Amino acid sequence: MAPALIRSHEDLVQYHVSDGSPVEANPPRGYVERYIHSEIYKRYPTINSVVHSHSKAIIPYGITGTSTPVFDIAKHYQADDIPDLLIRNTRLGEALASQFAHSDANEDGTQGESARPAVLMRGHGVTITGTRIEEAVFRAIYMQDNAEIETTSLLLRAAHPSGPNEGSIIQYLSPEEAAGAAGMTQWAWERAWALWIKEVEAVSIYSRE
Numbered sequence: 001m002a003p004a005l006i007r008s009h010e011d012l013v014q015y016h017v018s019d020g021s022p023v024e025a026n027p028p029r030g031y032v033e034r035y036i037h038s039e040i041y042k043r044y045p046t047i048n049s050v051v052h053s054h055s056k057a058i059i060p061y062g063i064t065g066t067s068t069p070v071f072d073i074a075k076h077y078q079a080d081d082i083p084d085l086l087i088r089n090t091r092l093g094e095a096l097a098s099q100f101a102h103s104d105a106n107e108d109g110t111q112g113e114s115a116r117p118a119v120l121m122r123g124h125g126v127t128i129t130g131t132r133i134e135e136a137v138f139r140a141i142y143m144q145d146n147a148e149i150e151t152t153s154l155l156l157r158a159a160h161p162s163g164p165n166e167g168s169i170i171q172y173l174s175p176e177e178a179a180g181a182a183g184m185t186q187w188a189w190e191r192a193w194a195l196w197i198k199e200v201e202a203v204s205i206y207s208r209e
């Protein structure tokens, strides 16, 4: 069922991380794309929350390409796959999960692996990770806001190419500013989370049994 229609714990269905199969016998029909979640949890032990979205503000960046990695499912289809862009099995889920891999130096100098915050999915949407549910939700909401800001900036620049800063393209954050802002926003979800809970409680479509 749609997330907003969940009324109690009875509506939640558990799946095994190992293969996305249901824990209980005879479960209700589930989301086919649950393998996105199971394969990311399987590969990255520090990730405890995964958001998959079809945000229309973000999808264009997966079509045109940007510096954020883009997963192109067409490179992974096999003959018996339905080419409908959906992550329908563990093999496609594993291929998507591998695109999150980011190598890091461990304290002992060896190379380790962590998960990127987000990977775009061509013509489909985006998948976002977090070490906790609040972090993943925060990233999902602000990634959408940032996509809207970037699109508006690109449109303004295209509409006024000879305005101030003539000849320049969009002025993005420098790598130093991006790193500084990441530190500043690391715990920013704490303030937003309490507000979002109040907002959900205030909307009548969400209710508890």
Ligand SMILES: [Zn+2]
Pocket: 033, 052, 053, 054, 086, 124, 125
């Ligand atoms: Zn999807």
